[in-house]
Amino acid sequence: MKNISILLAVTFQFISAIVLVSCHNGSPVGPVSVLPASDIVLSRDGHLYIMRDEDSLQLAPVIDTTSFIVTNSVICPKLSPDRRLIAFYATKSFTDIGTMLCVVGVDGKNLRTIAVVSLPGQLFSVGLNWSPDGQTIAYSSPRDGTNNANNIYIVKADGTRERKITDDNCYNIRPKWSFDGGLIAFLRIHPFGPAGFAVYNLSNSKMLEVTTHSGSYFWSPNSNWLAYNATPENPSSQNSKDLYLIRVGDSTITQPLELKGGSYSGTNMGIWGGWDPSGNAILIATSNDTGQTIQNAQILLVNSRSGISTPITTLQTPGKATWSKDGSRIFFTKWRPNSVYPDGFDLYVMNSDGNGQKLVIQGIADPDW
Numbered sequence: 583m584k585n586i587s588i589l590l591a592v593t594f595q596f597i598s599a600i601v602l603v604s605c606h607n608g609s610p611v612g613p614v615s616v617l618p619a620s621d622i623v624l625s626r627d628g629h630l631y632i633m634r635d636e637d638s639l640q641l642a643p644v645i646d647t648t649s650f651i652v653t654n655s656v657i658c659p660k661l662s663p664d665r666r667l668i669a670f671y672a673t674k675s676f677t678d679i680g681t682m683l684c685v686v687g688v689d690g691k692n693l694r695t696i697a698v699v700s701l702p703g704q705l706f707s708v709g710l711n712w713s714p715d716g717q718t719i720a721y722s723s724p725r726d727g728t729n730n731a732n733n734i735y736i737v738k739a740d741g742t743r744e745r746k747i748t749d750d751n752c753y754n755i756r757p758k759w760s761f762d763g764g765l766i767a768f769l770r771i772h773p774f775g776p777a778g779f780a781v782y783n784l785s786n787s788k789m790l791e792v793t794t795h796s797g798s799y800f801w802s803p804n805s806n807w808l809a810y811n812a813t814p815e816n817p818s819s820q821n822s823k824d825l826y827l828i829r830v831g832d833s834t835i836t837q838p839l840e841l842k843g844g845s846y847s848g849t850n851m852g853i854w855g856g857w858d859p860s861g862n863a864i865l866i867a868t869s870n871d872t873g874q875t876i877q878n879a880q881i882l883l884v885n886s887r888s889g890i891s892t893p894i895t896t897l898q899t900p901g902k903a904t905w906s907k908d909g910s911r912i913f914f915t916k917w918r919p920n921s922v923y924p925d926g927f928d929l930y931v932m933n934s935d936g937n938g939q940k941l942v943i944q945g946i947a948d949p950d951w
Contacts, residue, residue: 615666615687615688615689616664616665616666616688617632617661617665617666617688618635618665619665619907619908619951620635621633621634621635621665621951622929622949622950622951623644623659623660623661623668623688623949623950623951624659624929624943624946624948624949624950625656625657625658625659625670625946625948626641626945626946627945628655628656628657629643629656630643630644630645630656630659630668630670630686631643631644632644632688633942633943641943643690644668644686644688644690645686645690645693655672655673656670656671656672657670657671657672657708657948658670658671658708658709658710658948659948659950660710660711660712660719660950661688661712661950661951662712662716662739663712663714663715663716664716665688666687666688666716667685667686667687667688667716667739668685668686668687668688669683669684669685669710669712669719669739670683670684670686670710671683671684671699671708671710672684680698680699680700680701680702681698681699681700682695682697682698682699683695683696683697683698683699683710683719683721683737684696685719685739694740694741695741696719696737696738696739696740696741697721697723697735697737697741697744698725699721699723699725700723700724700725701725708722708756708948709721709722709755709756709757709768709769710722710757711757711758711759711766712759713736713759713763714759714760714761714762714763715763716739717738717739718736718737718738718739719736719737719738719739720734720735720736720757720759720766720768721734721735721736721737721757722734722735722754722755722756722757722768723735726746731750731751731752731753731754732752732753732754732755733746733747733748733749733750733754734746734747734748734754734755734757734766734768734782735747736766747766747782747787747789748768748782748789751773752770752771752772752773753769753770753771753772753773754768754769754770754771754780755768755769755771756768756769758799758800758801759801760801760805761801761802761803761804761805762804762805763784764783764784764785764805765781765782765783765784765805765830766781766782766784767779767780767781767782767792767799767801767808768780768782769799770791776795777795777796778791778792778793778795778796779792779793779796779799779810780792781808781830790830792808792810792828792830793810793812793838795812796810796811796812796826798810798811798854799811800855800856800857800864801856801857802856802857802861802886803857803859803860803861804861806829806830807827807828807829807830807886808827808828808830809825809826809827809856809857809864809886810825810826810828811824811825811826811866812824812826812838825864825866825884825889826838826839827839827886854866854867854902854903854904854914855867855902855903855904855905855912856905857886858905858909858934859905859907859908859909860909861886862885862886862887863883863884863885863886864883864884864886865881865882865883865903865904865905865912866881866882866884866903867880867881867882867901867902867903867914868880868881868882880893880894880895880896880897881893881894881895881897881903881912881914881936882894883934893936894912894932894934894935894936895914895932895936895939897914897916901914901915901916901917901927902914902915903915904951906931906951907951909934910933910934911931911932911933911934912931912932912933912934913929913930913931913942913949913951914929914930914931914932915927915928915929915930915946915949916928916930918944926945927945927946928941928942928943928944928945928946929941929942929943929944929946929949930942
């Protein structure tokens with residue numbers, strides 16, 4: 583019995599040593615069914631990847647995308663809220679069935695097509711979003727629109743119960759679910775008219791058109807407020823934008839509250855990233871309207887109560903910006919002139935005060951956490 587105990591102990595130590603060596607050597611681990619909070623889903627060169635830990639730069643392909651035969655065919659990957667599934671657009675053929683909405687597990691299993699987004703040869707605009715409970719996907723499609731119109735659809739993650747929630751001749755794209763799951767906001771462009779956005783109430787199937795002079799918007803964490811950029815009453819230039827807040831109810835919209843601050847008033851501004859998890863600050867990326875070929879740009883934090891803005895970094899070639907899940911860091915993309923990568927944007931990370939900037943990865947599109 584004593585000899586058996588010794589043999590088992592030695593065997594256990596041997597196996598433990600192998601495991602430790604494997605970990606220290608960076609040997610790949612098996613696929614996981616739930617992504618850790620530090621992992622990023624992204625599209626690169628038209629393929630779907632997971633970057634294991636945003637600090638390690640280790641790319642892992644999710645699926646074999648060679649079956650999608652059109653170049654750069656995998657775009658706009660979005661993680662489900664429980665971090666178990668990835669929804670994305672994929673184009674198999676311009677002459678076959680066009681572009682599809684697909685879902686796959688983060689372990690690369692159970693790849694399935696859940697909706698046909700566009701017919702062969704049609705163009706479509708990216709934009710899809712998971713419901714907070716991870717059961718439903720909202721997406722934009724020109725599939726059966728008239729006069730090049732796009733409509734917003736919702737469909738269950740298993741491909742059932744598809745429903746079109748807009749049906750007009752507008753260009754309806756980029757749906758964003760409120761955090762409580764009751765409302766969907768989307769960009770709405772009228773034919774030969776201005777761009778604005780609308781809000782669809784899922785409980786009563788009513789749509790409220792919020793504004794016709796905005797191009798960016800984000801929900802507050804409590805789903806009661808929307809921040810959006812819009813042309814002020816007395817713009818300093820044609821591209822001038824200010825930041826506004828509105829309160830959205832079941833069938834009402836409050837008078838907009840203008841957060842007017844000198845750091846971003848009078849700029850060509852886009853909102854990326856929205857509120858931090860606490861709801862106290864709004865992250866925006868802005869490009870100063872200087873008229874120069876290369877515009878100076880800033881990433882700002884705006885106090886959601888006072889409207890006071892604090893610049894945290896200056897860029898020459900801005901892209902998008904978003905919060906980390908815990909609100910401690912900010913990820914942002916920059917366009918790299920003369921990029922050798924088809925996607926052209928590089929991903930950086932920095933602390934929420936703008937310090938500690940670091941390049942994460944080059945040549946990506948549509949990163950999602």
